[in-house]
Amino acid sequence: MTASGAPGGVVIVGSGLGGYSLARELRKLAPATAITVITADGGESYSKPMLSAAFAQGKDLAGLVMKSAGQMEADLSLNVITRQKVTGIDRAAKLVSLGDGRSVPYGRLVLxxxxxxxxxxxxxxxxxxxxxxxxxDDYAVWRDGLIPGGRVLLIGAGLIGSExxxxxTTGGQKVTVVDPAPWPLGRLLPQALGDEMAKALTGIGVTLHLGRSVARFEPGKAVLDDGTVVAFDKALSAIGLIPRLALAQAAGLAVDKGIVVDRCLRTSDPAIFALGDCAQTEAGPLPFVLPLMAQAKALAATLAGTDTPLKLPALPVVVKTPALAMAVCPPAPGTVGDWRVEGEGGDRKALFVDPDGKPLGFALSGSFAAERQALAKGMPDLL
Ligand SMILES: Cc1cc2nc3c(=O)[nH]c(=O)nc-3n(C[C@H](O)[C@H](O)[C@H](O)COP(=O)(O)OP(=O)(O)OC[C@H]3O[C@@H](n4cnc5c(N)ncnc54)[C@H](O)[C@@H]3O)c2cc1C
Incomplete structure (x- = not known):
């Protein structure tokens, strides 16, 4: 059975910021192209970064949804197929198969x-x-189960865990954070700024167990590796993401840390592209919103007929921790260099410099965080 879709059209799998940003950009350049979006979720348009900033604002699920799947269909002239997982890609026949047994033809496919x-x-x-x-969907389940003033065990003090x-905590929960790293955002910040983030979080009432892991769980409690017992009502883990590779792998596409794409975001199959958190660009995986927006723009132009290589300047990320304003622009993984830190207390500017003194990345806190755009201009391009 074939579901609607057009043999020459563009099929986008996924309705996150990656899928919908691409649909929006492509619709501007190609008003007549048939675009089908297939998504495992409800197809609502929302801003994922809000998931770690919505509770204190009292936002429930309805407060996060910007547009329903139906509104996205109408606004962008799309065909949106919701609550359907793509289970396979037949590259020879240019068809994707859905969980309900139907298949959808594509001219170009975007993961x-x-x-x-x-x-x-x-x-x-x-x-x-x-x-x-x-x-x-995760947010709805998580938020519905929170009780006023409840005890939350949070595993992971990285960017998302700290947010x-x-x-x-601002929303009234009693939060205990456990992380084996010695300071929050351990992979993004030098110690001086990490220690300030720890102070700021502690200052608003967060209990931090840094340099510690959970050794075992018992009902309602976690026993840490130093024997500390943390009782909790709800536990949340924020220890990172793994790009979804299985679909691409099963179709024989090249994968590594993500689905491997070239500068035009083409996979090893010239009719299949990838962007967003699942993709591995020539600059590596880039699981943030600004790189994803740049990818959506470049890919839309390519799909509209002009091969357009992705260009990426250094793109700072604002950490959503009102307890201490923070912006980071990390150097490429594996880069050799040292942090040079100036400032005092919560107001710090840290530059990551190579052995010749050339700045390759930065982290800014407090009053320095406002300098992020200006400083980013002096950083090397990612691509
Ligand atoms: C809590 C949180 C806070 C964040 N805050 C920030 C921030 O402040 N700044 C920043 O730059 N970045 C932030 N990020 C990262 C940023 O939000 C992501 O990089 C971005 O949203 C990823 O979008 P995406 O479209 O690639 O993936 P997703 O939003 O995960 O979308 C994937 C889509 O694919 C669908 N799907 C998956 N498999 C299938 C299948 N087999 N068939 C059909 N559909 C499928 C899913 O249903 C979904 O619709 C944050 C991330 C999180 C989790």
Whole structure:
């Protein structure tokens, strides 16, 4: 059975910021092209970064949805197929198969299928519920179960974990964070700024157990590797994401840390493209909104007929921790260099410089955070 779709049209798998940004950009350039979006979720348009900043604002699911799938269809002249997982790609026949047995033909196929939260495993973790929040459905389940003033165990003090800690605490939850790193955002910040973030989070009421892991779970409590017992009502893990590769892998596309794409975001099959959290560009995986928007623009132009290589300047990320304003522009993974830090207290400017003194990245806190755009101009392009 064939579902609607056009043999020459563009089929986008995924309705996150990647899929819908591409649909929006492509519709501007190609008013007549048939565009079908197939998504495993409800197809609502929303801003994923709000998931770690919405609780303190009292936003429930309805407050996060910007447009329904039906409104997206009408606004952008799309065909949106919701709650359907693409289960296979027949590259020879140019068809994708859906979970309900139907298939959809494509002329060009775009994978914007995102990433899965990395599961947290420790002794007993299979006997407790450890939530992850990576989409609207997760958020609804997580938020509905929170009790006023409840005790939250948060595993992970990276960028997203720190944001959740700030948001949930401001919203009245009693948050305890556990992370093996010695300071929050350990992979993005030098110690001086990480220590200030730790102070700021502690200052609003977050309890931090840094340099520690959960050794085992028992019902309603976690026992840390130093013997500390943390009782909790709800547990949330934010320890990173793993790009979704299985679909591409099964179709024989090249994959590595993500679905491998060239400068035009083409996979190893010239009719199949990828962008967003699932893709590995020549600059590596770039799981943030600004690179994704640049990818959507470049890919739309390519799909509209002009091969357009992705260009990426350095793109700083604002950390949504009102307890301490923070912006980071990390150097490429594996880059050799040192942090040079100036400023005092919460107001710090850290430049990551190579052995010749050339700045390759930065982290800014407090009053320095406002300098992020100006400073980014002096950083090397990502692509
Ligand atoms: C809590 C949180 C806060 C964040 N905050 C920031 C921030 O402040 N700044 C920033 O730059 N970035 C932030 N990010 C990262 C940013 O939000 C992501 O990089 C971006 O939203 C990823 O979009 P995407 O479209 O690639 O993936 P997703 O939004 O994950 O979308 C994937 C889509 O694919 C669909 N799908 C998956 N598999 C299939 C299948 N087989 N068949 C059909 N459909 C499928 C899913 O249903 C979904 O619609 C944050 C991320 C999180 C989780």
């Amino acid at each position: 914007a299928i995102g990433a899965d939260p990395r599961p947290y495993k420790a002794e007993g973790s299979d006997r407790v519920t450890i939530h992850t929040v990576n989409d609207l 959740f800690a700030n948001d949930l």
